[in-house]
Amino acid sequence: MIACFAPGHGARPEAAARLARELEAEFLGLFVEDADLVRLASLPFAREVGLASASLLSMDPGALERQLRAQAARVEQALQTILGPAPGWSFRVERATPERAVEAALAEGHAPALLIPPAADLRGARVHARRVELTRQALRAWWTSGKPLVLLPD
């Protein structure tokens, strides 16, 4: 299974890790540093609207880089705590758009049965798709849906 994490999505690495442990599944933790976000922060007029404060906040590329590194480290640490030193899992950081990051992971030969988007409700509804149906557009739609994706055999 591949569990994706991304800044601003309220990462829940523990739940995904527990599920992997229960299923004894191979596990890839994929932290996606959204390339669009990095580019946005580099624009001279870059601003973000705070989710909690609803106010405009300036964006600093350096600060963003530090935040991303810190979040990735937290996620990896949480996975390490639950999955331990077992060899069946790995974690990596990708700087790309989410769909490209997943696409790249799939292209590397990973054949996951389950794709978990960031902040997914693991007890909630799931979507199903075949590997061939996972176009970039479909992956974008899946990412924004926030629902776990069960990959059916082709």
Place this chain on the structure above:
Amino acid sequence: MPPPLPLPPGALRRRCDAAALGFASTAQLQPLESLPGQARAEAALAFGVGMRREGYHLFAMGPEGYGRHSLVRARLEAEAARREAPPDWCYVFNFDAPHRPRALRLPAGRAPRFRDAMARLVEDLAAAIAAAFETEEYRNRHREIETGLAERSEGALNDLGERARGERIAFVRTPSGFGFGPLNKAGDGVMEPEDFAKLEEAEQQRLQARISALQKELGDLLHLMPTWRREALDRMRALDREVTRTAANNLIDELKSAYAALPRVQEYLDRVKADILENAAAFRQAKEGGEAPTLFGIPLPRPEGAEGPFRRYAVNVVIEHADAGGAPVVYEDHPSHAALVGRIEHVAQMGALVTDFMLIRAGALHRANGGYLVLDAAKVLTQPYAWEALKRALRSRSVDVRTLGEELGILSTVSLEPEPIPLEVKLVLVGERILYYLLHAWDPEFAELFKVPVDFEEDMPHGDGDGVLYARLVAGCVQREKLRPLDAAAVARVIEHQARDAGHAGKLSVRVQSLVDLLREADYWAGAASRAAVGAADVQRAIDAQVARVDRVRERLREQIVQGTLLVATDGERAGQANGLAVLQLGDFAFGTPQRITARARLGAKGVVDIERESELGGPIHSKGVLILSGYLAGRYAPGLPLSLSASLVFEQSYGGIEGDSASSAELYALLSALAEAPLRQSLAVTGSVNQLGDVQAIGGVNEKIEGFFDLCRERGLTGRQGVLIPASNVQHLMLREDVVRAAAEGRFAVYAVSTVDEGIELLTGLPAGEIHARVEARLARFAERAREFAAAGRRKPWRVEKKK
């Protein structure tokens, strides 16, 4: 008129004839349960107990040991047994104002059941509600609300993102929120900063302006989101309430139906139901109470029994009458403020004192509510603020539990104001008469609240049939105290002793405590002598032993007189010197002792000088007695002449205070003797007060005084000339010791009853009173003549003449 003769032995002591009592042993008698001689008190008690109007509380007054408590208690218990048990009271949580716990009234014996039913209800609710929240239906509906909220928020954000994309602007999620940036040419990502820099300035400004507009729109959208979240939460709460209500309704309604006749309980259960609906989350936790509260990670101790959020549904039964066979009769031995009105306990939590409705404790007024409360007046009055609290409760007819610290404003911690409990109690204060009269005089509220005085007699008449009645009282005491029975002679001796205790041959003391003490001690001596029944000798031994234990001072005094340290003559004659008799009261023991009184007279104008008063050793009544002597002298001997007399009177070798006028006749005899130069018989002692007309008046302690002089005379040897002059009006009080009576019968000692000074002076001087009066009159006339001569000589002094010139 001849001087009075000695009183016959029969007048010195009223004997109780054992044979006339008509029984052999107290075991044959029907024990007397009530107290004889207390008809007035019993009638007042019956009235006060029966009178159910406001302010008719009782004050049982009289000295200690006269059976006030036992009579009051017996009456109250008899009355209480006829009445129904009063209701139970409990305190419960006040959901509207937690600091003001509510009082609930339940029928007698039902409060504990209600408490247990509430405890069971909470247990059942915890199980039922937890189960209801675990159902698939609840989970689905809850998830539906959550999903709805998420979809609404996400949908709005996605719409905004799509619209932005339509304007070639990317909508990007950031770590803290969202941002907007221009799309690249391919339209699949945010434009690189270098590409943006290459755009024409106008395009850059347009994009920035558009992004600003979108940011504002996003800000507005985000402002709406808390409202949507609140709406969703409201729906979740409504769902929780609905589920809780369904689970709880049956259980609570079942309990309500059990208390259908009690509107206050119904109302309370409705509030419980509403509160449970509001706090359903507490019931969803698997373990009651959840995790222990912590402060900076340190577990906080909880108040006693304060486990979890369900404590608010507990019931604090403050008063219950489950096993009561009638109305309560409560005696509070330590009537402090808290013991009367109850208290609110506190427990320490992290250095602070906290409390709640479960820590309210009942006081004596709560326990006696609906019945009777008996208190010792002196104890109430000596406990800080207890009297005020008691009156406040009686006035307001309610018990308001307040801690004293709170009332005084010295307790600065969280406390409660429990709802006052209506009070219907009959209060009986037991105390000394002086307390009743002082309270009546100085406390305006007292008369309003205690309208029924129950005045206990200290003695009862000793008529012909009263001996048997008293014997039945003795039999009752014997039975209660599980003592050996008394034979008739022993009872007769007890009766004689009680007459002596009453200080009157025609009365019997009803001081039950001393009677019981005497019976116990006589029983002890009978046991020591291995007797199955108590005889007269055992009673006498008990009396003698009682006296022996306390008469050390009396013996020392007599010893000093016999040895001549204290000068008291018991033989011979001397002018201006008489034997007075004083009574000393040391604890419970009173004894008489003779005291030398001397008088000196000379020409002068000071009248009769009381040396005791001048030296501030004489009390006001004694001074009054001496002043009366001046009145007697002036009226009797010098109605037409100025009284040119300076006489002094003193109690010789008296170094303590002298009070009372019982020695005024002795003082007068000494004075007349000094004036008439007629010696007085020192073998006689005198007691009695006099008035200005020369009548001898009754005094107290006549028996002790006679015995005091008798004991001294016996020590020195009875001569047959010794005796005591007492007022004739005191003859009725004579209950002298057997040895005194025997000596009188044998002519070795005499008691004379005198009515006038004339009778007394004749006995003391052996001269006719007329002769004494003539001598006194002549002496006073000489004094007056000499005074005139001195006055005339004074007028002829040269300096006086010069001065006149």
